[in-house]
Structure formats: structure tokens, C-alpha cells
Amino acid sequence: MGPQRPPLPLVLLLLLLLLDTSVWAQDEVLENVNWNCPNATRFKHLRKYVYNYEAESSSGVRGTADSRSTTKINCKIELEVPQLCSFILRTSQCTLKEVYGFNPEGKALMKKTKNSEEFAAAMSRYELKLAIPEGKQAVLYPEKDEPKHILNIKRGIISALLVPPETEEAKQVLFLDTVYGNCSTQVTVTTRKGNVATEMSTERDLQQCDGFQPISTSVSPLALIKGLVRPLSTLISSSQSCQYTLDPKRKHVSEAMCKEEHLFLPFSYKNKYGIMTHVTQTLTLEDTPKINSRVFSEGTEQVGLAFESTKSTSPPKQAEAVLKTLQ
Numbered sequence: 001m002g003p004q005r006p007p008l009p010l011v012l013l014l015l016l017l018l019l020d021t022s023v024w025a026q027d028e029v030l031e032n033v034n035w036n037c038p039n040a041t042r043f044k045h046l047r048k049y050v051y052n053y054e055a056e057s058s059s060g061v062r063g064t065a066d067s068r069s070t071t072k073i074n075c076k077i078e079l080e081v082p083q084l085c086s087f088i089l090r091t092s093q094c095t096l097k098e099v100y101g102f103n104p105e106g107k108a109l110m111k112k113t114k115n116s117e118e119f120a121a122a123m124s125r126y127e128l129k130l131a132i133p134e135g136k137q138a139v140l141y142p143e144k145d146e147p148k149h150i151l152n153i154k155r156g157i158i159s160a161l162l163v164p165p166e167t168e169e170a171k172q173v174l175f176l177d178t179v180y181g182n183c184s185t186q187v188t189v190t191t192r193k194g195n196v197a198t199e200m201s202t203e204r205d206l207q208q209c210d211g212f213q214p215i216s217t218s219v220s221p222l223a224l225i226k227g228l229v230r231p232l233s234t235l236i237s238s239s240q241s242c243q244y245t246l247d248p249k250r251k252h253v254s255e256a257m258c259k260e261e262h263l264f265l266p267f268s269y270k271n272k273y274g275i276m277t278h279v280t281q282t283l284t285l286e287d288t289p290k291i292n293s294r295v296f297s298e299g300t301e302q303v304g305l306a307f308e309s310t311k312s313t314s315p316p317k318q319a320e321a322v323l324k325t326l327q
């Protein structure tokens, strides 16, 4: 089980030590991490890919609009590629919004939440280093103090950027690394320009993924935002579909949109219709400037792309703190 949280002064002390060692560690950069990845990813090294990111999570009783609660995240995303298959993700300028009402046409009206600033600070505090050796499974090197729920949101962003490899067949089933683990995925090339796929889509049944844990917390860290952290008695279905637009020349992701739909029956509730949670993530490319830095240090902690439960490893008090941060 997870270690006990030390009292605050110790945390501060550790933090100071950490800051100190990280300065020192920067001199010890591994200049030549040589992954075996010829053209395994779509991102060229010595470039930075700047995206606008938007994620919306809404939950409500199926078939009704009034009880729907919606939360929206916006961030600027920078994916820097200092070396082949090595990346540094930076998330800045985040905002967190929620619905405060509906206009006469039934359209949701959104406003910034009280803790939007706090959320923005947490999202931009640490960069996240990752590597995708051989272009297959992502290895993440989070900073020691990165909170799990923030790391999970970053995992969601990375996952939305991982376009499957191009295939010659128009349709193919592949096993791909996702935030829900290893998932059987139907990959379709919908448009080609010459030989190059310019539009692709993926579909997956999330219950088939080996890392999908609907019982532990909520189905998605984005769903967690609105406090859906109670055990789900019956998950009826969970599916995800993504659409990618790719640059015809350089093959990077110009736009990615992933939609998830989770349908479940809540615990002890008279509701016979079930609750539906939708999560939509959109990434839109804004710029691809060149960079000079080849610096990439792996970091000591290594984790995978799959979401980590934020509840089972921490006492209830901390789960509350998570919700406070995000609500």
C-alpha cells in the first residue's frame, strides 16, 4: 500500500531537497538516449507541436437534459521532441469551467470555477517526460510530486495524441496502448492522399481493455471532476471512438477528437434509466516551431500510460482534496 503522508514540515523539507537535486540532475543529462525508433512516431525530433486542448465531461440521466452536469477543461499543450521518440509535455493556460445555467435555446452556459486558477497552477507546475521506444508502449517519467489526478489528465492528453500506425488495409484490428491499458482497436483509414493516410478513425469497446477498472473510482479522470467517485454497481457499456486528421506531408496530427460514452446504473438509486457520462477530448494543432534543445533526462520514476486509481491508494481525506481541487 502507499506510504503514509508525512506531516507538512517534512514534506516541505523533501520539496527543498528535491528542488536541489533536480538542479543537480540537469547537469547529468543523458545526451544519447538512443531508442530504436526509425519512423515509429509521427512527431519529428527537434520540433515542438503546439495544440489547443479541450475536454468536456458531462453526466446526466439518460434522455433528460436538465439534470446534466458539464465540466470543461481548456489548456495549451506543447509537445516538445528533443530526441527521436522522446517527448516533453507541457500544459499551460488551463481553465476549468462548469455549467451555471441554460439559455432559452437549452444551450449550456459555462463559467470558470472558483478553483480554476488552482487547477491551472497544478497542471503547469511540472512538465511530463515520456518516451515511446519503438513507437509502441509509452513510458512516462513523472516528477515525484506530480499529483496522480493531474498525471491522469495528462495521460488522457497523451493518449489522444497517439495515432495508430498507418496501415495499408483500410480496416484493421490492432492492439494499442491506451489509458485503459492494452485495447483491441478497430482502425480505419477513411481518407488517403496518394499513399498517405490523411484521416483515420479508431473504435474500441473499453470493457475489452486489460486496464479498464470501472469499479475502482470513476471510469475516467475527467468524469471524476464532477464527483462521480462512487462504486458503479452496473456498468452497462463503455466505448470510445476517435477521429484523426493528419498532415499529408509530414504525417503529424493536425486534429484529434476522441469521444467516450459510459452508461451505468448507479448504486441504490430509483433511477431506471441509468446515468450516461460523455467525455469528449479535442486537440487542434496551432504551430510546429523548430527547437534547438536536445536535452532529455529520463527521470527515476517510471509509469505506464494506463490511468492510476486515485482512490484506492489514498485515504478518503485525500480523495476529498482531489475533488476540492477540481470542483
Ligand SMILES: *[C@@H]1O[C@H](CO)[C@@H](O)[C@H](O)[C@H]1NC(C)=O
Pocket: 038, 039
Ligand atoms: C520508414 O520510412 C521510410 C521512408 O520514409 C519507409 O520507406 C519505411 O518503410 C518506413 N519504415 C517503417 C517501419 O514504417
Ligand SMILES: *[C@@H]1O[C@H](CO)[C@@H](O)[C@H](O)[C@H]1NC(C)=O
Pocket: 137, 175, 182, 183
Ligand atoms: C496486447 O494484447 C494482445 C492480446 O492479448 C497481445 O498479443 C499483445 O502482446 C499485448 N500487447 C502488449 C503491448 O502488451
